Amino acid sequence: MQFIDRTKVICKAGDGGHGKSAFRREKFVPNGGPSGGDGGRGGDVIFVVDPNMNTLLDFRFHRKFNGKNGENGDIKNQYGANAPACYVKVPAGTIVKDEETGEVLADLTEIGQEAVICKGGRGGRGNAKFANSANRAPTFAEFGEPGEARNLILELKLLADVGLVGYPSVGKSSLVASCSAARPEIAEYHFTTITPVLGVVKTDYEKSFVMADIPGLIEGAADGVGLGHDFLRHVERTKLILHIVDASGLEGRDPVEDYYKINAELKKYSEKIARRTQILVANKMDIPEAAENIPRLKKLAEEEGLKFFEISAATRQGVAELISYVGEWLDNYVEEPETEDDVKVYDENAEDPEKVTISRDISGDFVVSGKSLEKLVAMTNFLNDEAVRRFQYIWRIKGIDSKLKAKGIKEGDTVHIGAMEFEFRE
Template identity: 60%
Template sequence: MFIDRAKITVKAGSGGNGMSSFRREKYVPKGGPSGGDGGRGGNVVLIGDANLNTLIDFRYKRQFKADNGANGQSSNMHGRSADDLLVKVPPGTIVKDEATGQVLGDITEPGQQIVVAKGGRGGRGNARFVNSVHRAPTFAELGEPGEERVLLLELKLLADVGLVGYPSVGKSSILAMVSAAKPEIAAYHFTTLSPVLGVVSIAQGQNFVLADIPGLIEGAHAGIGLGHDFLRHVERTKVLIHVIDVSGMEGRDPIDDYHKINNELKLYNEKLSKRPQIIAANKMDLPEAQENYKRVADYMAGLGHEIYPISAATGDGLPALMQRAAQLLAEYVEEPEEIEEAKVYEAKPEDEFSIRRDDDGAYIVEGEGIEKLVAMTRFGDDEGVRRFQAIWRRLGIEEELRVRGIQEGDTVRIRDMEFEFRP
């Protein structure tokens, strides 16, 4: 089964907790803090795999979680960092963050990797907090939580040449004749409901990937029929073979078909209308095609198009068509990418925060630094709480809350923690 879209949830590993311990050895009565740091959590990494050509595996498994880092140990022993979790996807996969719509990456090559969720850093052990004033700290940090996000995966086939045209014009028959692919072929519309790839061999060491793009119809650019599902797979092709039924046996005019399909390609993506395009006049084994061919050929010549009379049923004309497609492919020059207006991203300092009121009246404090501090503080440890309060005041959060009118007993919420405000 061909699946070209999927939604998955990825969760990177959290960092291991730091250790709070003291050196205890014979003849060393005051050995001092010796708690080690926790290890880093594993990243979630998507990697291109040439053996995959569909996203069907994500239909059965949709959640991926990397391992957490190991906790720190006594005697200044650090915890082991977790291995990254590698998730295999087919080349041609575009990765988006569902929450923001941001494109995180485009995997186009086997072995290409994208980190989609970063593992949390390990918490520091109490040995890391020793200074000239505080010689015996008892607190240690918890590990930083790993990133979690929902991803949208979209596969766009990596084909060199695409077969486009109305349903039942013979695209699948052409692919079956020129490659080892075995698409479903029948005498009814929309026999092919998903793109099919085949490798066309021209000569020793000379071949290309040919895609049978399921039949397009008028309105496909707006999603009519399965328009968007089909059109996305045309985007990466370099050369198009536009197949028309020159016999007109379906009651349609092949010239009219040509214009409708090209209009759909242009409306979907302007670049598609500029791709090299060869016209394949199919079904030349039928008497009606012989009668129509000169009129259609003269019209296409007037538009500057090459036209090849072929018969997918007998194979006549297909070798010359494939040779020409290979030649155009060799001459193809990638269009320069349009340079978008540069986006400037400013790094926000970790001590930045914002405060807002929730519907229940609680004060919500948000900010990377304070949220990370809450996640990594052991609130069951008195010394850890005192450290939290000192940083809280240093960041100016308490002062800002007073400006906003907070009263004793009001609720302050940071991440999933709630505090009762006491001056």
């Protein structure tokens, strides 16, 4: 199966249904009051973790997800029906980002976890809602609020307990194959493993953990050389790192230098990953030349304060002892607390909806931005005189005129709010 761990999708929540402008017209009720009902709410787009998915492959063929629109209000104060939510299934470990801002909208790690990514629009109010003592027969109703739309980037970070790092061909795939049921492709050439491989490892006492074979790293990986970022992303979720080196040095590389180079890449990519506990594992001990490097590797482990193991993944020498130690270490593992430097998930309430900002575009036009004001524009029927007067009243209450004048607006200048454009008049 092809492993896909990054993709782009487009989501659009449903628009709210329009409110109805209507009046009671019944026998014996000659002057019936307003009776237009409200529109229904548009459907949210909700991401949910599905236990049957383990890659983002499905999104290669289905990239657009749209919530349904709410139904319109009707006569006799009948409300339109709310639209059902649009559920998008993703694998555990998926991070949802806004492509435009780069903000993390959701970090989905647990089976069944849900996150509303695009909120459906509120239904427009019918004219019955606008009746008051001053205006007993309003003729206008609101349009439905447009649903949120976003271009998204989905990233999958493997949820593994243990990650294997090291240069290509040091034997990471062979170790996974020797201690789990996973069967990664193994060959003598570099970059045999080009996608991450997960293996479930059983320990002696009927417990298990998940081991991830991360494709071989090279110098410059943290800067994106090769597929560096794609590979390093998967190390972020692991609790423990097994740093595999080729003790034989037959490929012309020094295992001690390899250790420092790989750690330099990890630190460059993320200080948090660099702080993670490592175990130094000298592989290929079945090759006679490996014994020559063991004293230097033991000294390295002592200087770095690392646990050190000598193994041969090919003959399974020392593998059982390594797995037993890893199992015990994971049993005693305590999750490290989140720090301020860690990724912050987007807070939809962080931005003040009442805040209004005024700027100029490249053509010199004035652009008025503000969540509540843009929503008001989208929901106002400008073909109805009463609706326009209501809009002008709210415009004055918010002091937009004075703010525009402070920015130097003149008679006849163009003003943009959301999708609407108009000329400024005193």
